[in-house]
Amino acid sequence: MPAPAIKICGVTTPAILDAVIAARADHVGFVFFAKSPRHVPLRDAPALAARTEGHVSRVGLFVDADDAMIAEAVAAARLDVLQLHGEESPERAAQLRARHGLPVWKAVPVASAADVARAAAWVGAVDLILFDAKTPKGTLPGGMGLAFDWSLLAGWKARAPWGLAGGLNPANVAEAVRLTGAPLVDTSSGVESAPGVKDAGLVAAFCAAARAA
Numbered sequence: 001m002p003a004p005a006i007k008i009c010g011v012t013t014p015a016i017l018d019a020v021i022a023a024r025a026d027h028v029g030f031v032f033f034a035k036s037p038r039h040v041p042l043r044d045a046p047a048l049a050a051r052t053e054g055h056v057s058r059v060g061l062f063v064d065a066d067d068a069m070i071a072e073a074v075a076a077a078r079l080d081v082l083q084l085h086g087e088e089s090p091e092r093a094a095q096l097r098a099r100h101g102l103p104v105w106k107a108v109p110v111a112s113a114a115d116v117a118r119a120a121a122w123v124g125a126v127d128l129i130l131f132d133a134k135t136p137k138g139t140l141p142g143g144m145g146l147a148f149d150w151s152l153l154a155g156w157k158a159r160a161p162w163g164l165a166g167g168l169n170p171a172n173v174a175e176a177v178r179l180t181g182a183p184l185v186d187t188s189s190g191v192e193s194a195p196g197v198k199d200a201g202l203v204a205a206f207c208a209a210a211r212a213a
Ligand SMILES: O=C(O)c1ccccc1NCC(=O)[C@H](O)[C@H](O)COP(=O)(O)O
Pocket: 009, 010, 029, 031, 033, 036, 037, 038, 061, 063, 085, 132, 140, 141, 142, 143, 144, 145, 146, 147, 165, 166, 167, 168, 186, 187, 188, 189, 190
């Protein structure tokens, strides 16, 4: 089985971006959602984007954002991918893909087999389906360090490119890849010392563990 692609989400500082690049991650996630402790203000995005050139793809994460917000972030961060993490519909995803000419990824919250089955609605509308843990009502829709029961993915017939997120960290990512065969793994709080504070050592350990799976 080839090593999974790796996405480190919620990067906000040049120092951690450099650590992500040094660890040879494939994708870096910039969160454009003001309620997140990992929110990247638009004014910070150009400098972060400039550091990534030729090293790692830039994924912009949005939660039910409007057209203007997404367009500003695409320009400021020179995004390569749009990741939708809210209640967006397949039609909205397809519209954004056409408007920006960028791949669109959709996070699908999972707590049951029915949630995994619902991912079928996204096949064709998006370029990658990211299975993530369903979070409690009233909390952030992601980045909570919660894992779901990975055995639920046994029913997923991989009819579209997909990835695994939710509670992944250096200690469990290898097992997660072995059990699910995930072609992409995504982490945020699993490589942090506190909410929103990434740790370069944990980023390196996560990437090494994912590749060794
Ligand atoms: O990271 C956030 O703060 C965030 C806020 C709102 C929506 C999504 C968010 N993160 C999404 C991610 O891509 C995370 O990597 C994914 O949910 C996994 O998070 P974690 O369980 O903390 O590894």
